[in-house]
Amino acid sequence: MTTATTTSATELDALASAAAAAAPVWRAADAATRASWLRAAADALDAHVDELVAVADEETRLGETRLRGEVGRTTGQLRLFATVVEEGSYLELTVDDADPSAVPPRPELRRLLVGVGPVAVFSASNFPFAFSVAGGDTSSALAAGNPVIVKAHSGHPRLSQRTAEIVAGALVDAGAPEGSLALVTGREAGNVLVQHPLIRAAGFTGSLGGGRALFDLAAGRPDPIPFYGELGSLNPVVITRAAVAARGEILAQGLVGSFTLGVGQFCTKPGVVFVPEGAGFEGLVAGFATGAAGGPLLTDRITEAFPSGIEHLESDPSVAVVAQGLPAEPGSARPVVLSTDAASVAARPDTLLEECFGPVTLLARYSSAEELHAALQAVPGSLTATLHAEASDDVTAVVEVLARKAGRVLFSGWPTGVAVTWSQQHGGPWPATTSLHTSVGATAIRRFLRPVVYQDAPAALLPDVLRDESLAALPHRRNGVLRVP
Template sequence: MTDTTIDQVDAIARAAKDAFAVTSRTHERTRADWLRRAADAIDADAEGLIALAADETALPASPRLAGELARTTAQLRLFAKVVEEGSYLEATIDHPDATATPPIPDLRRVLRPLGPVAVFAASNFPFAFSVAGGDTASALAVGCPVVVKAHPGHPETSRRMAGVVSAALAEAGAPAGVFALIEGFDAGLALVDHPAIRAVGFTGSVRGGRALLDRAAARPDPIPFYGELGSLNPVVITPAADAARGGALAEGLAGSFQLGAGQFCTKPGVVLVPEGSAVEAALPGLLAPQGRLLTPSIAEGFAAGADRVSGTPGVEVVAGDAAPGGTASRIAAVSAADLVAHADELLEEVFGPFTLLVRYRDDAERDAVLGAFDGNLTATLHHEASEDVTDLVTRLEGIAGRVLFAGWPTGVAVSWAQHHGGPWPSTNAQFTSVGATAVRRFQRPVAYQDAPEALLPDALRESNPLGIPRRVDGVLVLP
């Protein structure tokens, strides 16, 4: 199949704009039905989708791809529940109050969908962060048509998934243009530039994401860009935790940073350990053989990144293949002082089975290392219950969107409370790409002042026909 032409992108984007005139006024229960019908269709074609993805990516069909496909359909069904429950609309009503200063008219505020959304699929999750992944599900949920730019790492899987979703939406009665797939680098840029597109969702590298962010901002009418980008996901192991259970922590770390050949955005890429750490002593014996990485470009990027870090002054390769260009698992170590001195070289994500141990002597060195980090998706703390780590937790909150205790960051639950984001460059700090509140990215607030009841959205009508939670005159009112 050839790349999508610029004229085809234009036609697809225009069709999405036409569809938005329908989806923006479609009832919540109807949109929820679209999502469930898509999920059912994907489940019905699970065997074929998984076999195709395994062939294209070399990821194991079971449990990896089977689990990821189940996660994908679960996401669609979660967002169906989100729109039916209704609090995602943030419906707020202020009745008139002439005694207030200044007087308050009848004001009613609700979140409305932005418009057609461009979604750039990820390389490392051919299902869950791809054609029918979380960005697509959350945009469709709130009434935004979606145009997906397929990732070249799994084109056949993307086409098959797009066919399944398109057929399911059509059978469910969704309007033409509500969902489409495009392919090709130039087509993706044309999509971001198209005036019909009102937001961009992206999962990938900082470099690629920054290029799209700048392009979205440079439009005559700038649009929001929501990128899930690079992350080092620092882990802090306290001396007490290391002494109490260093061997077990080493096993957990080895499993986490090598999971999926290290091709997870939540891989623990930098681990702070006390000097003379039991974790460091045990870790070299826990390296596992790795298969091929997802794409040749990822393999090349991993080798170059691992070589860059390994060749930085003060860095020692403590385990794994240190030969230039190698793609086997690798563990390197550096002192806290050298990490701070070479932070620009060392605190850049290496996507693949690599982790960097940072040896610290005291709390001051540990805190200096944490102060060198930019934003991350996650930060993890392993400590003992007897330790006071209040200040340390505050530091971790400052550099990550999710703080974990006693576990490992690989694996992101899809739930109401989940947050998958963090300060730049990991993503946009205010928003999440996983979990119920991911829908907030594709909505904007609109207030209606002294509007006739018949012209109000259902969510703001006095009788509350949707039966949703609302804030009325400052008081949260449950249905």
């Protein structure tokens, strides 16, 4: 692990070689051993929570309460993946017994998923724990049996370094091999990392521009590797006239709380909200938004980009300012609510549907179901889509469109906040993600696994989990029949 401002190519090569040497050990570790390594990392982070939160607050200004909660989410995620490893269904164990009478004759086939090898992880700015050094990409890659090299985010360098030291030390102390986790710094090091021949996959959370550049580097290698990027999301919301009539004030208050949460720096922030024309919802939102506080943004680059993003939206002749939040101190962001109409959204999506990172949301009025559907068709792929409707509403067609546009469809509440569970989906069509997989939840592990089939293999040469005595205790499918112990 290096403490240099920018990791050199020579240093990175040494880290990659150490990770490659550690990979077979991780792959061969049994479930109990691998799970114990993950829990050791979680315990170490919890033991250093006071120190880490203090450093994180200095670098990100996110506040102790938010950061302590995020450490809890991060360690909980590591422990979730420990249970995923122990449960075993992630391996997708599958056996087809030999059948000489089949046409054509069928050999014995035994299939499982194995770790791909060393994984590159790129930290995000807005979640310095949960999407950073020991976040979801790292925990799922380790659970899959792969060493990880993390590219630190420039927004929290000292926190990244200290977190990496704690986790790497805990893994080795628990019996994992040297090279299990390493850290590199600097943009050029990130470019070299994703192209390094020993790296077999990459996970990324960040901007569309930065993610696309790395995605292209990964695809342009002589041996292309999968690049799992979470890049951008508008998270559309649809509110019906009946919903406004039944609970308009509650919805307005909830929207303001959601788009200003974390100073609007959540990837699930509701960026465009389709509201019924003439229902008075804009006024309700304005009533709550004028009292909403902003705050400092995470980095200088984000701070500089926020006013430009607002100006870009306001450049459209259809856009008006509905309300602004409390005045912000210099260098901080003031909440803003803008409005337009659905017809303009459908006509000029390149302007009106560009993500603006920070505390801003765009209300788009619709006057008919046809106008709403035309605008929704223009919305790019998102992580989430939300519908607020009443039982009397006929919204089947709306739900179908939203399900095509997003990986998670909500029918109450607001999209900010992502539960770390077995069933969670945090990914959607481009540009939300570069793949069909999730970066949060148990199935995030699938990104860093590849299938291998053993045909007519002697039992002694099979991986332990594919032998009959092991299969008896593990979820598996045999001759098409799912078997759960």
